[in-house]
Amino acid sequence: MTISLPExxxxxxxxxxxxxTKIVYGAREIFVGGGAPVVVxxxxxxxxxxxxxxxxxxxxxxxAGSELVRITVNNEExxxxxxxxxxxxxxxxxxxxxxxDFHYNGHTLLKDFPxxxxxxxxxxINPGNVGKGAKRDTQFAQMIxxxxxxxxxxxxxxxxxxxxxxLLARIMDENALRAAPRSSQSVMYEALITSAIENAxxxxxxxxxxxxxxxxxxxxxxxxxxxxxxELARRCDYPLHLGLTEAGMGSKGIVASTxxxxxLLQEGIGDTIRISLTPEPGGDRCRExxxxxxxxxxxxxxxxxxxxxxxxxxxxxxxxxxxxxxxSIQTFLRDQMPVWKMQYPGVEAMxxxxxxxxxxxxxxxxxxxxxxxxxxxxESPAAPVFIxxxxxxxxxxxxxxxxxxxxxxxxxxxxxTPSAVVSA
Numbered sequence: 001m002t003i004s005l006p007e008x009x010x011x012x013x014x015x016x017x018x019x020x021t022k023i024v025y026g027a028r029e030i031f032v033g034g035g036a037p038v039v040v041x042x043x044x045x046x047x048x049x050x051x052x053x054x055x056x057x058x059x060x061x062x063x064a065g066s067e068l069v070r071i072t073v074n075n076e077e078x079x080x081x082x083x084x085x086x087x088x089x090x091x092x093x094x095x096x097x098x099x100x101d102f103h104y105n106g107h108t109l110l111k112d113f114p115x116x117x118x119x120x121x122x123x124x125i126n127p128g129n130v131g132k133g134a135k136r137d138t139q140f141a142q143m144i145x146x147x148x149x150x151x152x153x154x155x156x157x158x159x160x161x162x163x164x165x166x167l168l169a170r171i172m173d174e175n176a177l178r179a180a181p182r183s184s185q186s187v188m189y190e191a192l193i194t195s196a197i198e199n200a201x202x203x204x205x206x207x208x209x210x211x212x213x214x215x216x217x218x219x220x221x222x223x224x225x226x227x228x229x230x231e232l233a234r235r236c237d238y239p240l241h242l243g244l245t246e247a248g249m250g251s252k253g254i255v256a257s258t259x260x261x262x263x264l265l266q267e268g269i270g271d272t273i274r275i276s277l278t279p280e281p282g283g284d285r286c287r288e289x290x291x292x293x294x295x296x297x298x299x300x301x302x303x304x305x306x307x308x309x310x311x312x313x314x315x316x317x318x319x320x321x322x323x324x325x326x327x328s329i330q331t332f333l334r335d336q337m338p339v340w341k342m343q344y345p346g347v348e349a350m351x352x353x354x355x356x357x358x359x360x361x362x363x364x365x366x367x368x369x370x371x372x373x374x375x376x377x378x379e380s381p382a383a384p385v386f387i388x389x390x391x392x393x394x395x396x397x398x399x400x401x402x403x404x405x406x407x408x409x410x411x412x413x414x415x416x417t418p419s420a421v422v423s424a
Contacts, residue, residue: 011300012265012266012267012268012299012300012301013266013267013268017033017034017233017237017238017239017240017271018033018034018237019033019034019210019211019213019237019238019239020032020033020034020035020036020211020239021033021034021153021211021212021213021214021239022153022211023068023097023121023122023153024097024121025095025096025097025098025121026095027095028095028096028097030067030068030097032214032239032241032271032272033214033238033239033240033271034239036271037301037302038265038270038271038272038273038296038301038302039067039068039271039272039273040065040066040067040068040272040273040274040289040292040293040296040302041066041067041068041069041070041099041241041272041273041274041292042061042064042066042068042069042070042274042285042286042288042289042292043069043070043071043072043101043274043276044057044058044061044069044070044071044072044285045057045279045285047078048071048072048073048074048077048078048081048082048085049077049078049081050081051081051084051085051088052088054071054081054085055085055088055089055092055094057285058071058085058089058094058096058098059089059092059094060285060286061096061285061286061289062094062096063286063338064286064289064290065289065290065293065304065305065337066096066286066289067096067097068096068097068098068099068121068122068272069096069097069098069099070098070099070100070101070124070274071085071098071099071100071101072101073100073101073102073106073109073116073120074101074103074104074105075105075109076109076112076113078109079109079112079113079116080113080116082098082100082113082115082116082119082120083115083116083118083119085098085119086098086119097121097122098119098120098121098122099120099121099122099123099124099155100116100120100122100123100124101124102123102124102125102126102143103126103129103162104129104130104131106123106125106130106139106143107130107131107139107140107142107143107146110123110142110143110146111142111146117146117149117150117152118150120152121152121153122152122153122154122155123143123146123147123152123153123154123155124154124155124157125140125143125154125155125156125157125199126157126158126159126162127140127156127158127164127195127196127199128158128159128162128163128164128165128195129162130143132165136164136166140199140202141206144202144203144206144207144208145206145207147203147208147212148206148207148208152212153212153213153214154203154208154212154213154214155213155214155215155216155241156196156199156200156203156213156214156215156216157215157216157218157241158192158195158196158199158215158216158217158218159218159219159245160188160192160217160218160219160220160224160245161245163188163191163192163195164191164195167191167194167195167198168187168188168191171187171190171191171194172187175187175190185224189224189227189228189231192217192219192228192232193217193228193231193232193235195217196215196216196217196232196236197215197232197235197236200213200215200236200238210238213238213239214238214239214240214241214271214272215232215236215238215239215240215241216240216241216242216243217229217232218243218244218245219244219245220244220245220246220247221244222244222256222259222260225242225244225260225264226260226263226264229242229264229269229270230264230267230269233268233269239271239272240269240270240271240272241270241271241272241273241274242260242261242264242265242269242270242272242273242274243257243261243273243274243275243276244256244257244260244276245276246276246278247275247276247277247278248277248278249277249278249279249280250280253275253276253277253278254275254277254291257275257276257277257291257295258291258295261273261275261295262295262299265295265296265299265301266299273292273295273296274288274292275288275289275291275292275295276288277291290334293305303348303349304337304348305333305334305337305348306333306347306348306349306350306351306352307351307352308326308329308330308333308352308353308354309351309352309353309354309355309364309368309371310322310323310326310353310354310355310356311355311356311357311360311361311364313356314356314357316356316357316359316376316377317356317357317374317376317377321374321400321401322354322355322356322374323356324401325354325372325374325400325401325404326354328401328405329352329354329401329404329405329408332405332408333352333408340412342419343418343419344412344413344416344417344418344419345416345417345419346416347412347416350369350370350411350412350416351367351368351369351370352368352369352370352371352408353365353367353368353370353371353372353386354371354372354374355371355372355373355374356374356376357373357374357375357376358373358375358376359376361373361374362384362386365384365385365386366386366389366390367389368386369387369388369411369415370385370386370387370407370408370411371385371386372384372385372386372395372400372404373386374400381396381397382394382395382396383395383396383400383404385404385407387407387411392407393407
């Protein structure tokens with residue numbers, strides 16, 4: 001009996017946004033949408049008035065791989081500090097584009113601080129926080145006018161915690177007149193989507209080109225985010241920014257962000273992402289960048305840094321040697337990437353395996369570019385190293401970690417062609 005197996009699709013669907021937005025600073029160009037790679041961005045949590053502290057954090061986020069960095073511009077002091085931050089970044093050789101986050105008074109700040117308006121590469125506008133009553137339309141128009149004047153793209157970012165109450169009331173009234181009214185949850189979804197699309201259309205009417213608009217409808221629930229973005233993607237072709245409004249802290253924030261964004265990205269929805277993690281007290285802000293990169297890389301959408309494959313450990317691996325080696329190698333690879341990505345194009349696709357015992361160790365190591373299979377507890381203290389599927393050597397003794405790191409470095413130098421730009 002012959003069984004016919006169906007074709008198996010392993011990749012995500014094609015991107016749905018046909019428009020492409022260009023975000024520029026100097027010679028640096030970032031493209032969002034229109035088939036461009038999904039962009040990773042982040043946001044500072046420093047006081048923007050602290051020029052040096054903010055510039056240092058932006059540098060750290062950019063070094064970690066953030067391709068756009070958003071900063072709070074909430075008062076005159078912050079607006080006045082933006083040009084100085086940009087100047088400090090230039091002195092440090094950091095060309096990452098900056099996004100200004102405006103609420104309530106953005107129309108005034110952009111008008112009164114033209115140097116701030118010019119120093120930013122993109123504006124984020126929350127239509128629920130641009131004004132109330134008759135002032136709302138005028139102040140939104142003033143912000144769009146500034147974007148047109150300085151030729152800046154805009155993200156119209158709707159948030160379910162700060163929805164335009166007039167629009168929400170209108171949609172609720174319309175729903176009440178329906179023969180079969182929708183649930184309050186569906187009404188909320190409709191308000192988010194309508195706000196984003198209507199404000200984008202209004203921005204175009206005011207003169208902002210359609211290819212300078214990015215939309216987002218951010219919520220905090222995983223299923224809510226998936227439902228809203230599926231419908232938003234169906235109704236428009238603007239590039240879409242993905243992210244939970246408040247993902248949370250630690251593993252909860254990582255799991256929630258991964259669960260929501262992975263479903264949407266697999267369906268071809270989303271052109272730029274931010275992982276809004278709450279840092280642990282004194283924690284590293286760059287964690288949100290790394291998580292965003294790892295979501296995209298493990299899904300096969302982008303490649304940022306060589307990935308380390310490591311086993312979880314079991315009763316055969318009561319020693320912590322393989323855990324320490326896997327951690328040190330992953331840290332070493334990530335630390336090298338700011339230099340390697342310019343010197344050795346393609347190195348970000350390299351795979352390294354650090355396995356704990358002989359059960360799966362040799363087999364997994366052969367699948368990687370470089371792999372090491374450490375002895376399990378009580379087994380012979382010999383660790384075979386595999387390079388491109390072939391056993392190359394065996395390491396023994398107390399310096400396995402240092403020796404393996406040297407092997408990885410030599411592999412990079414010998415297998416990836418140095419960039420002509422760097423070597424010239």
